[in-house]
Amino acid sequence: MIESVDLRRLQVLRLVHRHGTVTAAADVLHLTPSAVSHQLRQLARETGVALLEPDGRRVRLTAAGRALVTHADALHANWERARAELAAYADGSAESLHMCGFPSAVARLLAPAAARLRATDTRLTVHVAEEETAAGLDRLLAGETDIAVVVLDGSTLPLDDAKFGRRPVLAEPFDLIVPAGHPLAERDEAVLGDVADEPWVLAAAGSCDLYELAVAACSAAGFTPRVAHHARDYAAVSALVACGLGVALIPRTAAVPALHDVARLPLRDAPTRHVLACVRLGGDRRPAIARGLAALEEAGRELARLPERPDRR
The missing domain is CATH 3.40.190.10 (Periplasmic binding protein-like II)
Incomplete structure (x- = not known):
């Protein structure tokens, strides 16, 4: 019988599932591979089932491991919704919002969106980082950013991936x-x-x-x-x-x-x-994230209004 499970270990399992190796998951989490392996062994003891099995030089989740990841995705989505609801009761103190995106998205979407947010909400501190799509999704899943602006790619961001909520931007x-x-x-x-x-x-x-x-x-x-x-x-x-x-x-x-x-x-x-703004599923209910998504969507609409006929140069 499972009495308690550490949610941080579920996060480790989700990243191993995403990347297929302990080493890659450790890189995303800024941990050593031995620390990740230890977390997974502890999780297997807590759940009482085998979670991983070898697959050549990689590892893959067992049927029980895949079932647990499905539940972990739902748990983390509910936690994001809970954080958003609690934020609505906050006392109005300063908030922070972390966003990342690929280079041209930083230049044409994230920078204008950050400037708009700074002009309209002086209590909100916005941090922008440059990351390619795969790395941005990893940062999002690891909790290091709140919004990742990415390019829709079926291999990097499967349409049925339950970890992320997504908004079309451009x-x-x-x-x-x-x-x-x-x-x-x-x-x-x-x-x-x-x-x-x-x-x-x-x-x-x-x-x-x-x-x-x-x-x-x-x-x-x-x-x-x-x-x-x-x-x-x-x-x-x-x-x-x-x-x-x-x-x-x-x-x-x-x-x-x-x-x-x-x-x-x-x-x-x-x-x-197709450029999307991705959040952890349920995270779009948090007020700061909702404002960030709205600012990105407005930046996308402004870009879409550019003339169809580009400059000759």
């Missing part, structure tokens, strides 16, 4: 950028097939969402991009394109430095990335 098309002297430079628009034979500038596989999105879009257009150079930062990408070293995709809201002589074209078959 559906953002990508534009094609080519060197200023390129034959396409004077056209009003293009399709991906127009650059099927060109060298490409892309992020390295697995480094961010752009690689998978671009490869999938090119595949749908009937070709595989020939990657000549790897870059993730959009200023670096546009610099390589400006020097005639390839073509690239860039989000509609991403700025190109003025000194980079490139042409920017809308695509009739443009890939689109």
Whole structure:
């Protein structure tokens, strides 16, 4: 019979389930692998069942472990709702809100949202951190941030993942950028097939969402991009394109430095990335988090009102 379970150990189990290794979960929790293993052994003793079994060099949850994670997700969601309800009874003292997101989300969504919150609520202290999608979700699950702005990705954020609540913030098309002297430079628009034979500038596989999105879009257009150079930062990408070293995709809201002589074209078959604001399930009822989500949604609406025809540069 289970008499008591430490909720912190359930959190450890959730992270091992997410990452498949004790070492990866330890990295997220800022613990040693031996400390994580100890927590899991204690949890197995508390529950009286085996929770993990080996799976090659990784581990996987037993059927009992998976059942426990399902209940743990519900428990943590209820705890987030309880925190939100208790916050409504607070005495009005200062609050803090931690938000994170991938680099261009920091520039175009999180920074404006933080500024809006600072202007409208002087009691709220907002902290912003730059994190790619997977790391942002890890920070969210570990309790190190309250809102993570991420790109919808079925492998990083499965649609049936019960750990997170999510709000759509922005559906953002990508534009094609080519060197200023390129034959396409004077056209009003293009399709991906127009650059099927060109060298490409892309992020390295697995480094961010752009690689998978671009490869999938090119595949749908009937070709595989020939990657000549790897870059993730959009200023670096546009610099390589400006020097005639390839073509690239860039989000509609991403700025190109003025000194980079490139042409920017809308695509009739443009890939689109879907940007979400994620919270721990139930956390959106906490007043500070609710205000943060509202500010991000307003920032997203402002970006969506930008002209469909991007600047030529």
